[in-house]
Amino acid sequence: MTAVTDRQKLQYIxxxxxxxxxxxxxxxxxxxxxxxxxxxxxHGTLRIVAQLDGEQVIAAxxxxxxxxxxxxxxxxxxTYAQVTTLVNRIDWLGSFANxxxxxxxxxxLMGIEAPPRATWIRTIFFEMSRIANLILFLGDMGVQLGAIxxxxxxxxxxxxxxxxxxxxxxxxFHPNFDRIGGLKDDLPKGWIxxxxxxxxxxxxxxxxxxxLLMGSEIFQERTRxxxxxxxxxxxxxxxxGANARSSGIDWDLRRDNCIGLAYPELDWKVWTHPxxxxxxxxxxxxxEVREATRIIDQLCDxxxxxxxxxxxxxxxxxxxxxAWISTENPLGEMGxxxxxxxxxxxxxxxxxxxxxxxxxxxxxxxxxxYVPDIITILASLYFILGDIDR
Amino acid sequence: xxxxLLGLELAYWQQTIIRVLAGVTAILLLTGGVVYLYLFxxxxxxxxxxxxxxxxxxxxxQLLAEVGKxxxxxxxxxxxxxxxxxxxxxxxxxxxxxxxxxxxPAGPNAVxxxxxxxxxxxxxxxxxxxxxxxxxxxxxxxxxxxxxxxRAGGQLIAYELPLVLAVIGVVIAAGSLNLQDIVAAQSEGxxxxxxxxxxxxxxxxFVAFGIFMIAVQAELAQTPFDMPVAxxxxxxxxxxxxxxxxxxxxxxxxxxTAVGFAAVxxxxxxxxxxxxASWGISDGAMHVIGPxxxxxxxxxxxxxxxxxxxxxxxxxxxxxxxxxxxxxxxIALANILVTAVLKVAF
Numbered sequence: 001m002t003a004v005t006d007r008q009k010l011q012y013i014x015x016x017x018x019x020x021x022x023x024x025x026x027x028x029x030x031x032x033x034x035x036x037x038x039x040x041x042x043h044g045t046l047r048i049v050a051q052l053d054g055e056q057v058i059a060a061x062x063x064x065x066x067x068x069x070x071x072x073x074x075x076x077x078x079t080y081a082q083v084t085t086l087v088n089r090i091d092w093l094g095s096f097a098n099x100x101x102x103x104x105x106x107x108x109l110m111g112i113e114a115p116p117r118a119t120w121i122r123t124i125f126f127e128m129s130r131i132a133n134l135i136l137f138l139g140d141m142g143v144q145l146g147a148i149x150x151x152x153x154x155x156x157x158x159x160x161x162x163x164x165x166x167x168x169x170x171x172x173f174h175p176n177f178d179r180i181g182g183l184k185d186d187l188p189k190g191w192i193x194x195x196x197x198x199x200x201x202x203x204x205x206x207x208x209x210x211x212l213l214m215g216s217e218i219f220q221e222r223t224r225x226x227x228x229x230x231x232x233x234x235x236x237x238x239x240x241g242a243n244a245r246s247s248g249i250d251w252d253l254r255r256d257n258c259i260g261l262a263y264p265e266l267d268w269k270v271w272t273h274p275x276x277x278x279x280x281x282x283x284x285x286x287x288e289v290r291e292a293t294r295i296i297d298q299l300c301d302x303x304x305x306x307x308x309x310x311x312x313x314x315x316x317x318x319x320x321x322x323a324w325i326s327t328e329n330p331l332g333e334m335g336x337x338x339x340x341x342x343x344x345x346x347x348x349x350x351x352x353x354x355x356x357x358x359x360x361x362x363x364x365x366x367x368x369x370y371v372p373d374i375i376t377i378l379a380s381l382y383f384i385l386g387d388i389d390r
Numbered sequence: 391x392x393x394x395l396l397g398l399e400l401a402y403w404q405q406t407i408i409r410v411l412a413g414v415t416a417i418l419l420l421t422g423g424v425v426y427l428y429l430f431x432x433x434x435x436x437x438x439x440x441x442x443x444x445x446x447x448x449x450x451x452q453l454l455a456e457v458g459k460x461x462x463x464x465x466x467x468x469x470x471x472x473x474x475x476x477x478x479x480x481x482x483x484x485x486x487x488x489x490x491x492x493x494x495p496a497g498p499n500a501v502x503x504x505x506x507x508x509x510x511x512x513x514x515x516x517x518x519x520x521x522x523x524x525x526x527x528x529x530x531x532x533x534x535x536x537x538x539x540x541r542a543g544g545q546l547i548a549y550e551l552p553l554v555l556a557v558i559g560v561v562i563a564a565g566s567l568n569l570q571d572i573v574a575a576q577s578e579g580x581x582x583x584x585x586x587x588x589x590x591x592x593x594x595x596f597v598a599f600g601i602f603m604i605a606v607q608a609e610l611a612q613t614p615f616d617m618p619v620a621x622x623x624x625x626x627x628x629x630x631x632x633x634x635x636x637x638x639x640x641x642x643x644x645x646x647t648a649v650g651f652a653a654v655x656x657x658x659x660x661x662x663x664x665x666x667a668s669w670g671i672s673d674g675a676m677h678v679i680g681p682x683x684x685x686x687x688x689x690x691x692x693x694x695x696x697x698x699x700x701x702x703x704x705x706x707x708x709x710x711x712x713x714x715x716x717x718x719x720x721i722a723l724a725n726i727l728v729t730a731v732l733k734v735a736f
Contacts, residue, residue: 144622146704152437372706
């Protein structure tokens with residue numbers, strides 16, 4: 001891995017030198033463009049410092065940290081039950097999915113296992129947050145490419161999913177619903193039937209996006225062959241989730257390392273795409289939303305009866321030890337390394353969030369592209385600022 | 391030189407003042423109507439929302455509220471901007487827009503100046519706006535504005551060509567550069583000896599019409615050709631530093647130009663203000679009906695522009711240039727050739 005990095009460094013230096021020679025010969029002058037931290041394309045406050053030659057990028061570097069909220073440190077002064085409130089805010093579009101790996105890690109340390117019904121409902125909401133998250137990506141990709149209509153369809157249909165989440169958890173954005181040993185509440189009456197209809201709506205939204213955006217020749221022109229990430233590079237930069245799968249890496253933690261969720265009992269498919277370009281990333285996520293609706297339908301059909309809470313002591317003191325749990329979150333692999341010293345609070349929590357690794361590839365991938373393609377590539381890599389800065 | 395206008399004997403300067411005032415009023419009303427109809431309502435219904443609903447019935451006074459808001463805003467100059475040119479740029483763009491309307495006829499006599507080379511004048515005036523946009527981008531002292539302005543320069547100049555070449559097909563068919571003559575040729579024309587609907591050139595010059603509308607979309611910098619203002623890349627392109635009344639001027643000129651080009655397109659291809667001559671409507675009645683007819687056609691064509699705008703993603707500049715130089719211009723040239731051959735043959 002080091003050897004490859006060195007080679008890339010040398011290539012990079014050589015290319016910079018070549019560019020510099022061309023600039024001296026043509027007497028052109030580069031321009032440094034600050035994209036962000038306040039820019040409509042950065043979903044928040046990511047800053048990209050791009051060295052431009054005309055409209056071509058010579059070098060680009062992401063500058064994160066404008067929204068750092070210190071969650072890893074804050075967890076050290078919160079009890080285990082309070083931590084879920086914090087970690088909800090990491091990837092704010094799929095909040096529930098942030099709670100799950102932390103709770104699973106805490107359960108592992110305490111030696112508690114959630115009852116099957118709780119596991120299945122957890123899986124339902126895990127997938128619901130995936131839909132709530134990725135629907136917005138499908139619309140937002142259009143907005144970044146200049147088509148403003150899809151994003152309104154996305155917000156319209158995301159509302160149905162959020163309503164379903166709200167009916168159970170009471171929170172649209174930040175459910176804070178997962179508990180050590182199970183869940184806060186059971187599903188309300190009639191929720192499962194309504195959920196079937198909601199999934200139907202999500203599927204019709206996917207069809208609509210496929211017609212309106214993905215089928216558009218202009219969209220394909222703008223995304224095919226733009227920002228190609230070969231599989232080996234994707235692995236070196238630690239890409240995960242749909243970004244890795246669209247480079248042809250058949251790797252999904254839901255299937256390959258599923259802990260504490262109901263995926264092994266379901267019939268579903270991991271979608272991959274061989275191209276690794278922006279179009280592939282869009283396509284894979286579109287298929288994932290469809291697959292998620294299928295998963296949720298199966299979960300709703302086969303949900304077991306029983307309690308939703310295991311026997312848990314009133315005061316949660318986690319025995320000393322260390323646990324690492326990572327799950328396949330909407331944005332990619334998200335993991336918590338929880339170190340406990342037997343206190344009410346974790347001693348140290350290391351959060352591995354997907355977007356931080358996913359944007360780390362930007363210097364490599366943005367080299368040589370044009371300014372409009374920066375936006376396409378950033379949009380297709382799909383990061384959430386809260387997930388980068390934490 | 392005196393002409394009878396609505397039966398009154400008026401001096402030339404009196405007539406000109408009346409025509410200019412009527413023209414400006416008509417342009418502003420049409421522009422406001424188009425903004426409300428399409429930018430506020432049509433697009434809202436496309437995107438499953440209501441749009442403005444509070445100001446006036448169904449939000450019909452929203453535009454006044456918006457104008458009021460812009461007028462109140464602080465007049466900001468950026469620190470390094472070239473103040474004189476920065477202030478001049480919107481005026482150039484606006485002037486280019488309004489000068490376009492000078493020769494567009496809205497009735498037998500409802501035209502400010504009936505130039506013999508009318509269509510040539512329209513295209514020349516419409517391309518003046520590039521100058522305003524370029525100096526706006528430069529004077530803003532902003533990298534995004536500069537990039538937007540340069541993109542606009544490249545794009546508007548590239549799409550002047552298909553625009554002009556598409557028009558030449560109509561000019562050959564009508565045998566005149568004068569817009570009144572082109573209208574008359576369509577009104578009095580016949581399709582295989584049948585004059586029931588005249589001969590609107592959209593039927594014979596459909597290729598030119600398609601090219602013209604695509605080029606208009608690009609000249610107006612509307613999606614899919616909106617790289618100069620691409621909000622997700624360049625924030626607002628050359629307009630990024632403009633606020634308050636100067637932004638308002640850009641806004642008005644953007645939509646007034648849309649109306650202007652739509653009026654030109656309806657004059658060239660849809661028969662303009664005239665109804666088919668075979669319907670036998672008198673000139674006196676056409677003084678009243680003509681403006682309504684051309685306004686309706688223009689508003690409908692602006693609708694097509696906005697429908698496209700809100701349906702498609704945008705091109706990249708190189709793809710846009712490729713579309714212009716590799717597809718539109720050759721097709722337009724072929725269209726001229728075929729039109730000329732058929733004109734001689736029949």
